[in-house]
Amino acid sequence: MSMSQTAPRQLHLNVNILHSGFIPSAWRLPEADPLAFTDVGHYVKVAQLAEAAKLDAVFLADNASIIEQIDFRPITALEPTVLLAAVAAATTRIGIIGTASTSYNEPYNIARRFATLDHVSGGRAGWNIVTTADAGSARNFGLDTVPDHAGRYARADEFTQVVKALWNSWDDDAVIGDKASGRFIDESSVRPIAHRGAHFSVQGPLNLPRTPQGQPVLVQAGGSGDGRELAARHAEAVFSAAHTIEESLAYSRAINERAAALGRGPHAVKILPGLATIIGATEAQALRRRDELVDLIPWSYSLKRLAGTLGVPVERLQLDQPLPADLALPNGGNGNHTFFHATLSLVKGREHTVRDVIRALCGGGGHRVLVGTPEQVADEIERWFRAGAADGFNLMPDALPGGLQDFTESVVPILQRRGLFRREYEGRTLREHFGLARPVNVGGAQVRAA
Numbered sequence: 401m402s403m404s405q406t407a408p409r410q411l412h413l414n415v416n417i418l419h420s421g422f423i424p425s426a427w428r429l430p431e432a433d434p435l436a437f438t439d440v441g442h443y444v445k446v447a448q449l450a451e452a453a454k455l456d457a458v459f460l461a462d463n464a465s466i467i468e469q470i471d472f473r474p475i476t477a478l479e480p481t482v483l484l485a486a487v488a489a490a491t492t493r494i495g496i497i498g499t500a501s502t503s504y505n506e507p508y509n510i511a512r513r514f515a516t517l518d519h520v521s522g523g524r525a526g527w528n529i530v531t532t533a534d535a536g537s538a539r540n541f542g543l544d545t546v547p548d549h550a551g552r553y554a555r556a557d558e559f560t561q562v563v564k565a566l567w568n569s570w571d572d573d574a575v576i577g578d579k580a581s582g583r584f585i586d587e588s589s590v591r592p593i594a595h596r597g598a599h600f601s602v603q604g605p606l607n608l609p610r611t612p613q614g615q616p617v618l619v620q621a622g623g624s625g626d627g628r629e630l631a632a633r634h635a636e637a638v639f640s641a642a643h644t645i646e647e648s649l650a651y652s653r654a655i656n657e658r659a660a661a662l663g664r665g666p667h668a669v670k671i672l673p674g675l676a677t678i679i680g681a682t683e684a685q686a687l688r689r690r691d692e693l694v695d696l697i698p699w700s701y702s703l704k705r706l707a708g709t710l711g712v713p714v715e716r717l718q719l720d721q722p723l724p725a726d727l728a729l730p731n732g733g734n735g736n737h738t739f740f741h742a743t744l745s746l747v748k749g750r751e752h753t754v755r756d757v758i759r760a761l762c763g764g765g766g767h768r769v770l771v772g773t774p775e776q777v778a779d780e781i782e783r784w785f786r787a788g789a790a791d792g793f794n795l796m797p798d799a800l801p802g803g804l805q806d807f808t809e810s811v812v813p814i815l816q817r818r819g820l821f822r823r824e825y826e827g828r829t830l831r832e833h834f835g836l837a838r839p840v841n842v843g844g845a846q847v848r849a850a
Contacts, residue, residue, distance in 0.1 A: 410835055411785050411820045412637075412670060412792025413812075414457040414497065415450045417443055421799035422676040424473045424705075424763045425696035429799055436800075437474035443483055444490040446801050453808035454822050456833040457495030457526065459619075459639070459794060460484060464504050465536030472701045481513050488521035495830030497526035497619055503552055504532060504541045507562035511606055514616045515567060523612030523829035527563075528619040528639065529630070531556050553626035555599045560618070560634045562602050565593040567615040568841045569605030613831045614839040623651070623741055632658035636836055637670040639794045643745045643768050648673055648789035670834060673784075674767035675793040677777055679806040686771045690762060693798060697763040699755075706758060709739045709766055719755045739766030767796060774810035781811075782820060 419437035420427040427434050436442035447458045460480040468475045480498030488496055496517065500510050510527070518525035531552040532538075538546045547555075574589035593604035620627070620635035631638045632655055642648035652671040659668040678693070680686030699719060707714040716724055729740060743766045746757065762769050770777055784790040797803025815821040831838055 408819075409785070409791070410822065411781070411815065412456045412672060412834060413821065414459050414495070414672065414792070414794045415446065415455055415804055416459045416461065416674070416794050416796045417446050417800065418461065418796060419474045419476065419800070421803055422762070422767075422769075422796035423678075423693045423697070423798045424701065425693050426799035426803075427474055428696050429693075429802075431802060432799065434474070437477055440478075440483065440486045442800070443478075444487055446804060447487045447491050447494060447496075449801055449804050449808060451491050451494040453812045454825055455494060455795075455808075456792070457497050457524075457830055458484075458487065459497045459528065460499060461528075462499040462501070462530075463534070463537070464501060464532055465534060465540050467534050467536060469701055469704060472698060481517055484517060484525070485520055488517070488524065493524075493825045493828060495524045495526060495617070495833055496521055497528055497617070497830075499528040499530055499621075501530050501532040501537075502556040502559040503547065504537060505559075507559050507600055508566065508602055508604075508606075510559075511563040511566035512608065514563075515606065515608055515611050518611035518613055518616045519608070523831070525611070525613070526617035526619050526637075526830055528621060529556060529560055529634065530621055549624065550626060553624075553630055556630055557633065558597045558599045560630070562593070562595050562597070562600050564615065564618075564634070565595060566602070566604055566606040567610065568839075569593055570608075570610045571841055572610055572614075575609050610841060613829050614841065617830050617834065617836065628655055628658065631655050631669060632662060632664075635669050637672055637791075637834060640671055640673045641739060641741075641767050642673045642789070645784055645787050645789040647745055648784065649787065652789065670791040671789075672792050672794045673790050674796055675781075676762065676767050676769040676796040676798065677803065677807055677811075678762070678769065678771045678798045679774060679777060679803070679810060680771075681773065683772050683776065686773065689798070690769075690771050691759075694759055694762055699758070702758040702763045703754070705763065706743070706754070706761070709743055711740065717754050719758075720753050722752055723754060723757065762798070774814060777807075777811050778814040778818070781815065782818060785820065 420432055426432060450458055461476055462480050463476050466475060484496040484498050514525055514527045533546055535546055569591055571589035574586050576583050576586055590605050593602060595602045617636050618634050619637045620631040621639040638655060640651055642651060655669050656667050660666050678686050678690045680689055703717050704714050707717055710727055746760060770780055797807055816823050
C-alpha cells in the first residue's frame with residue numbers, strides 16, 4: 401500500500417511485552433502470574449489486547465545470557481521468533497517484531513528465520529537489529545571479552561547487508577507452480593548472492609521465496625554514533641530512548657538527515673521512543689501506584705541495576721547523594737550508550753539524589769516513565785507527536801496485561817477522538833500499518849514501491 405504525500409501523519413503504537421511488565425516488581429502484584437515469563441498464553445493475551453485496540457505491533461526484546469538479577473525478578477527467557485510464531489497463529493493483523501543480535505548469529509539463519517515468520521504471519525514480521533555488549537553473552541559464545549564497539553557495528557552493517565541480499569535473492573514472480581506444464585520455479589529468477597566480505601562469506605540464494613512484505617520491516621535500537629549510522633543505512637523504524645522533546649527532535653533529525661544523505665528520502669526512518677506508562681483515575685492515584693510498585697523493589701536491586709547502566713561499582717552510588725559527577729561511558733565506551741545517555745539526560749540541570757533517579761526510572765533501565773491520568777498521558781503523546789519528536793511510541797506498561805488494558809481502554813479512545821490514531825486497521829501487513837512502501841525486487845535490483 402502506498403501512502404499519499406499529502407496524507408496526515410499517523411501515530412504509531414507498539415507494545416513491548418516485557419514479561420510481567422516494565423516495572424521490576426510487577427510480578428508481585430496480586431493479580432500477576434509469577435510464571436508468565438515462560439507462558440505463551442500470557443504473550444498471546446497481551447498481543448490480542450493490543451490487536452483489539454488496533455496497535456501497530458508487539459515487540460519482543462532478547463538477551464543471549466542472564467543479565468537480570470534472577471533472585472528478584474523474571475527474565476527475558478523465551479526465544480522471540482519461536483514465541484512470535486505462536487502469537488501470529490493467535491492473531492490476524494497486529495505486527496510481530498522480534499530482536500535478534502548480529503553479534504552471536506549468522507546472516508543466513510536470521511534471514512531464513514524472519515522470512516519464515518513473515519510467511520507464517522501473512523506479512524506481519526519485523527526484525528529488531530541489535531549488537532550485544534554484555535560479557536555473559538560473549539562467554540556463552542566462546543569469547544573471553546566483548547568485541548569492541550566499532551567492530552560490533554561493522555559486523556552488524558555487513559550482517560544486515562547480507563540478510564537483505566538473501567531476502568532479495570528471489571524475484572517476486574519466481575514461483576510459477578504451473579500444473580499443466582509442470583514448471584514450478586523460474587530458476588533464472590533465483591540468484592546466489594555470492595557475498596565475500598570482512599566478516600561473512602555467504603553464497604546464497606535463500607531457500608524460500610520472497611515474503612508477503614517483500615522483506616520484513618527492519619527496526620534498530622541504538623543511540624551511539626555507530627548505532628545511528630547503522631539506523632540511517634538500514635532501519636525503517638528506530639526504538640529510541642529520550643526524556644525530552646528537544647533530545648528526541650535532535651535524534652530524529654540526525655538519523656533522517658543522514659538517511660537522506662544516503663539517498664533514502666527525507667523521512668525514511670520512523671522514530672519510536674520507549675514510553676513506560678503508569679495510569680490512574682487521578683494524578684495522585686497514578687503517583688500512589690508508582691510508589692507502591694517502586695517500594696516493592698529492593699533498593700539493593702535498583703542500585704545494582706543503575707550501577708550497571710552507568711558502568712560504575714555499586715559502592716559509588718549512595719541513595720541520598722547525587723550521581724557521581726565524573727561519569728564516563730561504560731566499559732571505556734564498549735557498553736550500552738543508549739541508556740547511559742538517557743539516564744544522564746533525566747537528571748541534567750536538576751537537583752537529585754540517587755533515590756530520586758531510581759524512583760523516576762521506577763527501577764527501570766533508562767526509558768521515560770509517564771505517570772498520570774489518561775488525559776495527561778494522551779496530552780504528552782500528542783505533544784511529542786505534533787512537535788515531530790516522535791512518530792509514535794514503543795509502549796512499556798507498568799504491569800502486563802493490566803497496564804496495557806488501562807492504556808487501551810482509557811488512552812487510545814482519547815487519541816482516536818483527537819484524530820491521532822486509527823479506529824480500524826487499513827491494511828494487513830506491518831509495512832501497511834507503518835505506512836512503509838513494499839520493496840519491489842526487479843531482476844535482482846531492489847527498488848522502492850511507488
